[in-house]
Amino acid sequence: MTAGAPLVEVTGLRQWFRVGGGFFGRQDTVRAVEDVSFAIARGEVLGLVGESGSGKSTLGRAVVRMSVPTAGTIRFEGRDITRLGRRALRPIRPRMQFIFQDPFASLNPRMTVRQIVGAPLAIQRPELDPAARAGRVAEALQTVELSPAHLDRYPHEFSGGQRQRIGIARALIMEPRFLVADEPVSALDVSIQAQILNLLIAVRQKLGLTMLFISHDLAVVGHLCDRVAVMYLGRIVEIAPTRALFRCLRHPYSQALFSAAPVADPTLRRPRILLTGDLPSPLAPPSGCAFRSRCRHALPACATAVPPLREAAPGHAVRCIRDDVALGPPG
Amino acid sequence: MAQEPLLEVSHLSVTFATENGPLPAVRDVSFRLSAGETLALVGESGSGKSVASLALMRLVPPAPRVSLGGSAHFCAADGSRHDLLALAPDAMRRLRGNEISMIFQEPMTSLNPVHRIGEQIAEAIIFHQGASHRAALARAGELLEKVGIPDAHRRLSAFPHHLSGGMRQRVMIAMALACTPRVLIADEPTTALDVTVQAQILELLKELQHANGMAVVFITHNLGVVAEIADRVMVMYAGLIVEEGAMVPVMTRPRMPYTRGLLHSVPRIDPETLGSAPLTAIPGTVPDPLHLPPGCAFAPRCAHAEPACAAAPPPLEPAGEGRLVRCRRWRALAEAPA
Numbered sequence: 001m002t003a004g005a006p007l008v009e010v011t012g013l014r015q016w017f018r019v020g021g022g023f024f025g026r027q028d029t030v031r032a033v034e035d036v037s038f039a040i041a042r043g044e045v046l047g048l049v050g051e052s053g054s055g056k057s058t059l060g061r062a063v064v065r066m067s068v069p070t071a072g073t074i075r076f077e078g079r080d081i082t083r084l085g086r087r088a089l090r091p092i093r094p095r096m097q098f099i100f101q102d103p104f105a106s107l108n109p110r111m112t113v114r115q116i117v118g119a120p121l122a123i124q125r126p127e128l129d130p131a132a133r134a135g136r137v138a139e140a141l142q143t144v145e146l147s148p149a150h151l152d153r154y155p156h157e158f159s160g161g162q163r164q165r166i167g168i169a170r171a172l173i174m175e176p177r178f179l180v181a182d183e184p185v186s187a188l189d190v191s192i193q194a195q196i197l198n199l200l201i202a203v204r205q206k207l208g209l210t211m212l213f214i215s216h217d218l219a220v221v222g223h224l225c226d227r228v229a230v231m232y233l234g235r236i237v238e239i240a241p242t243r244a245l246f247r248c249l250r251h252p253y254s255q256a257l258f259s260a261a262p263v264a265d266p267t268l269r270r271p272r273i274l275l276t277g278d279l280p281s282p283l284a285p286p287s288g289c290a291f292r293s294r295c296r297h298a299l300p301a302c303a304t305a306v307p308p309l310r311e312a313a314p315g316h317a318v319r320c321i322r323d324d325v326a327l328g329p330p331g
Numbered sequence: 332m333a334q335e336p337l338l339e340v341s342h343l344s345v346t347f348a349t350e351n352g353p354l355p356a357v358r359d360v361s362f363r364l365s366a367g368e369t370l371a372l373v374g375e376s377g378s379g380k381s382v383a384s385l386a387l388m389r390l391v392p393p394a395p396r397v398s399l400g401g402s403a404h405f406c407a408a409d410g411s412r413h414d415l416l417a418l419a420p421d422a423m424r425r426l427r428g429n430e431i432s433m434i435f436q437e438p439m440t441s442l443n444p445v446h447r448i449g450e451q452i453a454e455a456i457i458f459h460q461g462a463s464h465r466a467a468l469a470r471a472g473e474l475l476e477k478v479g480i481p482d483a484h485r486r487l488s489a490f491p492h493h494l495s496g497g498m499r500q501r502v503m504i505a506m507a508l509a510c511t512p513r514v515l516i517a518d519e520p521t522t523a524l525d526v527t528v529q530a531q532i533l534e535l536l537k538e539l540q541h542a543n544g545m546a547v548v549f550i551t552h553n554l555g556v557v558a559e560i561a562d563r564v565m566v567m568y569a570g571l572i573v574e575e576g577a578m579v580p581v582m583t584r585p586r587m588p589y590t591r592g593l594l595h596s597v598p599r600i601d602p603e604t605l606g607s608a609p610l611t612a613i614p615g616t617v618p619d620p621l622h623l624p625p626g627c628a629f630a631p632r633c634a635h636a637e638p639a640c641a642a643a644p645p646p647l648e649p650a651g652e653g654r655l656v657r658c659r660r661w662r663a664l665a666e667a668p669a
Contacts, residue, residue: 051525052496159616160376189375190552194596194612201609216525222605223598246602260530262555264597266579274534275527277481278495 005078006039007178007210008063013037013072015055015062019283030282032058034234036072037309040178045204045211047225047242049218049257053279055234060180060214064096065089076178094124094174101183103163107155114151117141117169124174140169143203161192165199172203180212185220197224218261222246227315230254233282233290236309240316249327250318253291289320297325335406336363337546338387338514342401343416345379345386354620356382358570359401364514367540369547371561371578373554373593377617379570380550384516387415388433389423405431408513429459432507436519438499442491448475448502449487455509474505478535497528504535511543518550533559554597558582566590569618569628572647576654586656586665589613589629627659635660 015033020026033055040046050056062069065081073082081092097120100106107116118137121128128136138148144165155163164184171179181200185193201224204211215221221228222242229239230251238251249255256273263270275294280286286293292302301321309319312326345357357379364370372380382391391397403415407430415423415431427433435441443451452474453467462470468487475483478501491499500520507515517536521529537560540547549560557564561578566587574587585591595611615632618624624631626641633640640659650656650665658664 051527161616190554190593190596191375191613192616194598194610195614197598198609198612218526219598219600222600223610243602243605246600246605256527258600260526261600262526262529262533262553262559263600264554264558264582264594265599266558266582272530272534274530278497278528 004042007042007044007077008040008212009073009075010039010063011037011073011075013059013062013074014070015058015067016070028283031234031285032282033062036234036236038229038236038239040210040212042177042210043208044227045209045213045225047221047228048212048214048231049216049221049228050231051216051257051279053233053282054231055282056214056231057182059231060098060182060212063212064098064178064180066098090124094120095176096178096180097171097174097176099164099167099171099179099181099184102187103160103167104155104187106167107163109155112152112154113141113146113166116155116166117173120170120174136173140173143172143206144169144199159192160188161195164188164196168196168199168203172207175207176209178210178212180214182214183216184213186215186217193220200224218258230257233280233285235290235306235319237291237319238317239309240313244313244316248313248316250312250316250323250325251291251320252295252297252322252325255325255327256294297322336365337406338364339404340364340387340401341403343383343386343403344398344400345382345391346398346400348396348398349621351621353398355570355623356620357386360567360570360572361401362565362572362575364546364548366513366546367544369540369549369560369562371557371564372548372550372567373552373557373564374567375552375617377569377620378567380567381518383567384433384518384548384550388427388431388516389415389418389420390433405514425459428455428507428512429510430512431514431516432510432512434500434503434507434515434517434520436522438496438503438523439491441503442499444491447488447490448494452502452506452509455506459510471505471509474509475502477539478502478505478508479531480505497524497531500524500528500532501535504532504539508539508543512545514546514548516548516550519552520549521556522551522553529556536560554582554594566593569620569623571628571657572655573629573657574655575647576650576652580652580654584665586650586654586661587629587658588633588635588660588664592632627657635664 013033013036017030017032018027019030020028036059048056061067063074069082073080114137117140118133121133121136146165185196213225225242227241228245229236232253238254249258256275259273277294280293288303288305289307292298307319307321309317312318341361343357343360347354347356360383374380385391386399387403399416405413405415449468449471452471456462456467456470472484472487475486480486480501521532564578564581565572566574568589574590585594592613613632618628626643627645630636630640645657645659647655647657650661
């Protein structure tokens with residue numbers, strides 16, 4: 001799968017937000033994404049898992065430059081796009097698209113499907129004549145298995161699954177190279193989830209897409225992704241090829257996360273690692289390893305410095321100073 | 332089996348009056364719930380699972396906007412039996428939050444944002460048990476401790492917005508358990524939570540159930556959660572029960588094609604078979620409740636449907652092992668591999 005230079009390369013990315021402030025208020029900094037580095041090869045799907053507050057959505061948005069990163073670099077097709085302004089980004093935008101989580105909030109209720117799906121074309125390719133534009137819209141709808149009869153309907157006439165198809169058609173119409181999908185199936189019923197996942201797999205193969213797939217659902221990520229990165233409080237704590245990760249979990253947080261995911265098979269009973277407490281506030285993360293306050297393997301040394309992301313096996317990196325806590329496959 | 336069920340629901344139906352005619356949200360639902368038992372109610376959005384539970388709590392709008400049918404006999408702690416659907420509003424108020432209570436899905440919207448959480452928990456204790464304000468607050472502190480909120484007694488004076496989602500859901504649970512209910516209806520109590528927090532909450536419910544012998548109706552669409560907690564499963568589709576039985580047989584050898592479809596739609600975490608085959612999705616979407624098909628409601632999406640399935644609705648019939656199935660073809664399909 002890996003051929004030549006990666007399509008997307010992120011190095012030391014940091015995304016901080018200032019909160020509070022005002023006349024009397026104290027200003028604080030939320031370190032939503034901290035020192036994140038990874039590369040996605042052409043045609044590869046990288047999964048990003050973590051709980052609410054782990055920074056996975058912030059990271060996804062930063063990678064396609066929906067925000068201005070605080071530090072670090074983002075290279076897309078070999079070009080540094082970290083500091084590009086709005087105008088310089090414009091010719092790059094069509095090649096990187098985004099699918100949003102909520103199919104109810106991400107479609108304009110006053111636009112028809114034809115207008116929604118055609119909007120990126122109208123902005124990026126104003127020179128296209130109406131017939132050519134209509135042709136492209138029809139083609140995009142066909143790719144997501146919606147019928148041309150739907151063209152002049154409004155979002156409220158569709159179910160959640162169909163709306164997510166419209167969102168995918170809108171992302172695909174510019175023929176992107178790179179797609180960031182932020183929890184695209186989380187708001188959908190199980191039976192519909194499977195339809196959308198199958199669709200994403202089909203379009204990925206058909207169009208040779210490279211993807212960053214963000215989800216809190218490990219089974220969904222495992223099904224779709226070539227590699228998986230696990231995030232905790234803004235940092236990647238483990239990253240590995242999917243199968244290697246599922247066979248051997250090396251970070252105590254990944255282990256807890258995997259053991260907490262319920263499995264729809266009553267004959268599989270797994271020992272569960274119960275985490276105590278909640279995610280610490282990203283305003284005041286624990287010193288050293290951010291997970292140490294909830295980690296059952298924590299040592300005094302964990303409090304002194306942030307552990308580096310070290311390679312524990314080929315392609316399998318983990319941010320933990322202990323190498324004696326690896327866990328076999330779940331089940 | 333000699334034990335009388337705590338709750339016996341017979342032929343429950345809930346119909347909403349809409350501009351476009353009557354909308355049957357729940358149709359002919361019957362089940363029994365015994366002490367200590369966990370019944371999982373499974374189905375997609377619009378299957379009627381939440382409406383059925385709200386109707387049992389009498390939290391649906393009154394007639395003529397909603398019409399209720401059937402009966403729901405509840406066996407109270409003093410041995411008296413009451414039909415929840417026919418009970419006078421003030422008698423219902425004495426049971427609700429006391430002997431029967433409910434946890435709602437959204438801990439963000441179900442707590443009152445302008446009252447301290449201690450007061451919100453104490454309210455039920457004062458109302459139902461006639462406790463003094465001071466005693467009720469002390470009890471509220473104990474409950475918060477029991478549901479695993481650190482520094483519980485100090486948190487009594489916290490407002491809901493001071494707490495995380497997991498903590499708020501714990502407060503909801505503490506509130507629901509304030510009067511040691513005999514029946515707890517939990518409507519997607521963990522859906523809005525992260526998996527690690529969900530694991531904590533499920534563990535907590537199990538512990539409390541073990542301690543009090545409380546019966547639980549657990550409404551969820553997450554089949555993983557069902558496998559974790561349920562004794563029995565009831566699958567609903569378009570307002571009807573389509574399969575019901577003990578959890579393990581239903582989850583491992585589903586008879587109704589819809590149950591099978593749901594189970595096959597879920598990706599499995601297995602490093603050996605990862606992503607090797609496409610998921611078997613159920614095609615199409617749930618039917619419009621205003622225009623239900625004349626035959627089996629699932630027939631338009633069913634891979635095994637025959638012309639007869641679309642002609643007349645199939646009955647809910649026993650399929651061995653104490654299981655009920657609503658499918659004309661379950662015998663033929665039981666022999667075929669899943």
